[in-house]
Amino acid sequence: MSSVLRPVLHRASSVRLLGTTAPRTANGSQSAATPPKVDGILHDKLAFEDPGAFRVKTLGELLRSLGVFQLCSFPVLVNNCGKLMSVARSLLGKRGFSLVLRPSIYAQFVAGESEAEIAVAMEKMRSLGLRTMLAVPIEEDLGESTGERRYDDNLEAMLECVRLSHSNACADPMMQLKITALLSAELCVKLSSLLAKEQYDLAQLVRAMEGESVHFPGLTESENTHFLYGLRRLHKVGEASFRKVRVLVDAEYTYMNPALSLVTMAMMKKFNQAGAWIWNTYQCYLKESRSLLLDAIRQSVSQSFCLGVKLVRGAYMDKERKLAAKDGRPDPVQPSWEDTNRSYNGLLDVMLELISRNPERYRLIVATHNEESVRHAVSRMLQLGIDRQGGAVCFGQLLGMCDHVSLTLAQHGFAVYKSVPYGSVDDTVPYLVRRAQENRTVLQGIRKERDLLRREMRRRLKEGLLGSAKRG
Numbered sequence: 001m002s003s004v005l006r007p008v009l010h011r012a013s014s015v016r017l018l019g020t021t022a023p024r025t026a027n028g029s030q031s032a033a034t035p036p037k038v039d040g041i042l043h044d045k046l047a048f049e050d051p052g053a054f055r056v057k058t059l060g061e062l063l064r065s066l067g068v069f070q071l072c073s074f075p076v077l078v079n080n081c082g083k084l085m086s087v088a089r090s091l092l093g094k095r096g097f098s099l100v101l102r103p104s105i106y107a108q109f110v111a112g113e114s115e116a117e118i119a120v121a122m123e124k125m126r127s128l129g130l131r132t133m134l135a136v137p138i139e140e141d142l143g144e145s146t147g148e149r150r151y152d153d154n155l156e157a158m159l160e161c162v163r164l165s166h167s168n169a170c171a172d173p174m175m176q177l178k179i180t181a182l183l184s185a186e187l188c189v190k191l192s193s194l195l196a197k198e199q200y201d202l203a204q205l206v207r208a209m210e211g212e213s214v215h216f217p218g219l220t221e222s223e224n225t226h227f228l229y230g231l232r233r234l235h236k237v238g239e240a241s242f243r244k245v246r247v248l249v250d251a252e253y254t255y256m257n258p259a260l261s262l263v264t265m266a267m268m269k270k271f272n273q274a275g276a277w278i279w280n281t282y283q284c285y286l287k288e289s290r291s292l293l294l295d296a297i298r299q300s301v302s303q304s305f306c307l308g309v310k311l312v313r314g315a316y317m318d319k320e321r322k323l324a325a326k327d328g329r330p331d332p333v334q335p336s337w338e339d340t341n342r343s344y345n346g347l348l349d350v351m352l353e354l355i356s357r358n359p360e361r362y363r364l365i366v367a368t369h370n371e372e373s374v375r376h377a378v379s380r381m382l383q384l385g386i387d388r389q390g391g392a393v394c395f396g397q398l399l400g401m402c403d404h405v406s407l408t409l410a411q412h413g414f415a416v417y418k419s420v421p422y423g424s425v426d427d428t429v430p431y432l433v434r435r436a437q438e439n440r441t442v443l444q445g446i447r448k449e450r451d452l453l454r455r456e457m458r459r460r461l462k463e464g465l466l467g468s469a470k471r472g
C-alpha cells in the first residue's frame with residue numbers, strides 16, 4: 001500500500017456514510033493477486049459463456065456482428081484499416097463508400113448521423129437494459145491544430161452532445177469529452193512541460209474559466225489568449241451539463257495528459273462540489289498511473305470536490321513506446337500486459353474501497369472489455385457491499401464490442417454504458433480507424449463473442465425448424 005494513500009483514506013473515512021461497509025486496508029496489489037470469488041449463479045453467468053445474452057438481438061444484428069467480427073479476425077485488415085479505407089473511398093467515391101460502410105462497419109460501431117437515428121439507437125440500447133455515453137468523434141494530435149473558429153465549432157458540437165444526451169435521457173446520462181477538441185494539442189504539450197516545473201492554482205483556473213483575464217506564467221501572449229478561450233469553452237460545457245449529464249474527460253498521450261488533468265481538475269473544483277459531474281480518466285498501462293490516481297484522490301479531499309474516475313488500460317501504447325525510444329526516455333508503459341492487468345485490478349481495488357466508504361464523493365466507471373477485470377470488480381463490489389444500482393460504480397464498453405459482457409452485466413442489474421460515437425461516415429471513419437488500432441488486441445481476440453453469436457444463430461435455426469415441424 002502506498003504511503004501516499006494512507007492519510008487520504010484516513011481523511012476520507014472521517015466523512016464515511018453511516019451504514020456502509022467497515023473500513024479495510026486498501027491493499028490493491030494483494031487483492032489483485034487473489035481475486036475474490038463471486039457467489040453461485042452470478043459466478044456461472046460471469047464466465048460470459050451464455051449465448052442467451054444475445055436473445056435480445058435481431059437476426060440482422062447477429063449476422064452483421066458475425067460478418068464484421070470475421071473481418072476483424074484478420075490482423076492484416078485491422079492493422080491496415082486506415083489505408084484500406086482511404087483506398088476504398090477513392091475507388092468507390094463518397095457515395096459508394098458510404099453505401100458499403102453504412103450497413104456494415106458503421107452500423108456496428110456508430111449510432112448514426114441524424115438526431116432521429118441517434119434517438120433510435122439510444123432507445124434500442126435502453127430496451128436492452130444498456131445506457132448511452134455519447135462521444136463526439138473529434139480529437140486532435142500535434143500538428144493538427146486548427147484555428148479558434150474551429151474550436152468554437154467543436155464547442156457547438158459538444159453542447160449539442162450535451163443536449164442529445166439529456167433529451168434522450170437514459171438514466172443518469174454520460175458523455176465523453178476530448179479536451180483537445182477545445183484547446184490546441186500544442187498548448188496542452190507546452191502546459192504539460194510547464195507543469196513539470198511549476199504548479200498552477202486551481203482557483204485561478206476557475207476564475208479564468210468564469211471570464212477573468214488571468215495571465216498564466218510561462219505562456220506567450222497568444223498562447224495565454226488561446227488558453228483563456230479554451231478554458232471558457234470548457235466552462236460552457238460544464239455549465240450546460242451541470243446536474244444533467246456527467247462529462248467524462250478522455251485521457252490521451254503522456255506528453256499532454258498533465259495539462260488535460262489540470263483543466264479537468266479545475267472543472268471538478270467548479271462543478272463537483274456536491275456530486276461528480278466531471279470525471280477524469282486514468283490509464284493503468286502507465287507506470288505512474290497509481291501515483292496519478294492517488295494524487296487526484298488527495299486533491300479531491302484537499303479541494304473538497306467529488307471525484308469521478310474512468311479507469312481504462314490505455315489506448316496509445318505503441319506510440320508512447322516509440323516516442324520514448326526515439327527520445328531516449330524510459331518506457332512510460334508497463335512492461336507487459338500482465339503488469340497492466342495487475343495495475344488495473346489494483347486501482348480498481350483502491351477506488352472500490354473508497355466508494356464503499358463514501359459512495360457520495362467517489363464514482364467509478366470500469367471501462368474495459370477485459371472479462372477478468374469485470375469479474376474482479378463485481379466480486380469486490382459484492383464483498384464490500386457496494387449497491388450495484390446505487391450509481392457509484394458502473395461499467396463501460398464500446399458500442400458494437402463485447403456485447404456478451406455488457407448484456408450479461410445489465411441482465412444482472414449492473415449499470416452498463418456503451419460508448420457511442422455518432423456523425424457522418426466521413427467524420428467517423430478516422431475515429432473508427434483509431435479505435436480499431438487501439439483495440440486491435442480486443443478485436444482480434446473476439447473469437448469468444450463470435451462463438452456465442454454462432455451458438456445463438458444455431459439455437460434460433462433449430463427453434464425455427466422445430467416450430468415449423470410442429471406447425472406442419
Ligand SMILES: Cc1cc2nc3c(=O)[nH]c(=O)nc-3n(C[C@H](O)[C@H](O)[C@H](O)COP(=O)(O)OP(=O)(O)OC[C@H]3O[C@@H](n4cnc5c(N)ncnc54)[C@H](O)[C@@H]3O)c2cc1C
Binds near residue numbers: 250
Ligand atoms: C468506455 C471506454 C472509454 C475509453 N476511454 C479511453 C480514454 O479516455 N483514454 C484511453 O487511452 N483509452 C480509452 N479507452 C480504451 C482503453 O484504454 C483500451 O485501449 C481498450 O479498452 C482495450 O483495453 P481493455 O481493458 O478493454 O482490453 P484488454 O484486451 O484486456 O487490454 C488491452 C490493453 O492492455 C494494454 N496492453 C496490451 N498489451 C500490452 C503490453 N504488452 N504491455 C503493457 N500493456 C499492454 C493496452 O492498454 C491495451 O489497450 C476506453 C475504453 C472504453 C471501453
